[in-house]
Amino acid sequence: MKLDQVELLHVRRRLAHPFRISLGAIAAREFVVLRGRADGLTVYGEANIDARPFYASETVGTVWEMISEVLLPPLLGKSFSSIEDVCQTWRSVRGHEYAKAAVEHLYWDLLGKMRGQSIQQLLGGQGETVEVGTSHSIGEDSQAFLKDIEAALAQGIRRIKIKVQPGWDDRPLELIREHFGDITLMADANAAYMPEHIDHLAGLDRFEMLMLEQPLPPLDLVYHRELARRMRTPLCLDEGAHDLAMVENAVTLNACQIVNIKVGRVGGLSQAKLIHDWCHARQVPLWCGRRTGSGISMASELALATLSGFAYPTDHGIELVQETLDHFVDIDQFDRSAAFVRVPCRPGMGVEVDNTLLDNLAIRRLTLKSLN
Ligand SMILES: [Mg+2]
Secondary structure: OEOOEEEEEEEEEEEEEEEEEOOEEEEEEEEEEEEEEEOOEEEEEEEOOOOOOOOOOOOHHHHHHHHHHHHOOOOOOOEOOOHHHHHHOOOOOOOOHHHHHHHHHHHHHHHHHHHOOEHHHHHOOOOOEEEEOEEEOOOOOHHHHHHHHHHHHHOOOOEEEEEOEOOEOHHHHHHHHHHHOOOEEEEEOOOOOOHHHHHHHHHHHHHOOOEEEOOOOOOOHHHHHHHHHHOOOOEEEOOOOOOHHHHHHHHHOOOOOEEEEOOOOOOOHHHHHHHHHHHHHOOOOEEEOOOOOOHHHHHHHHHHOOOOOEOOOEOHHHHHHHOOOOOOOOHHHHOEOOOEEEOOOOOEOOOOOOHHHHHHHEEEEEEEEOOO
16 A cells, blocks of 8 residues: 555634534534546545544644654555554553544555455444434424434434533423333533532432443543443443543443543544454443544444444534535435434445535645655
8 A cells, every 4th residue: 555645634624513512502504625646546444533632632623733744754655564553653652632633544445445345344343324323413402402303203213312501401301201211322521521510410320321421521531430330321421432441441440331422532443453353352332432524434434333342323424414515525426314324335435526626625734745
């Protein structure tokens, strides 16, 4: 595998509807797409990170610099026989997982296209579709919030997740139970609570949720363990599950019972697969989370979600709806029914990119070429 040229494209895209989580409202997304040329093939990668460091410490700016200055220059023009060999080139680079994941994805796409295999086949996943759930924004209007959930359930969605924060948790959960009864329900706090909220959080047990996702700060395992002792509802790590070591620590210390893997947050598909294999061997259930980006990252996340340890539906449902504006990877390629999305099965990432549309959406570009 040899990349001769890679273009970085900074894309800014508005969402169909602003999405509110405990960290604030998101009206637009910015991310970095990589477009590589190799052996007559065009391959892609994507860092689906934000302009500001609110979900993760990386930003569009940091991934741009890391990819162009540090990660790509040693790779261009060099032949690699495996993805592991590619990842070895950045073994001394700490952090910057979203940047590494984007570069690694170029090689997964290339490997698949060279071998005529999909990323799903390369990873060892099974199945043609992935079940999706919806993720509901923190609401300002309870009636509109309930209508959104009603619409999702009417479409056949079987897992409803709501975003929560102090002041928006027991009331919406109560409303959902009152209106929709015993549906599969979970809540995601995006680390909005502090140790002093443990009593209150333990009281959420009465809503019989599938899980409570990332209630406390990402690196805080001590109080996650304390909360896990006090709560019947399983705790799920998201922001805190940033590498295998952290997952091993959290599971071993009984600080969580479920793990949400996001490909970019853990540094790419190779690391995601390692975490999956470790958890699956210990019967720790997983699900595959989603950050808004393009169909490039979505395609490989869906492929990952077909590994056997991914026990719960993913978040990819609502993202598909939000991504219908200005989209350079056509939504129809995912062949979406209400509650299931078809996993791309063509070689590599398995979806086509409209390069003209992508070029038109890019607000900044940089081309790096092999000097050989
Ligand atoms: Mg989450």
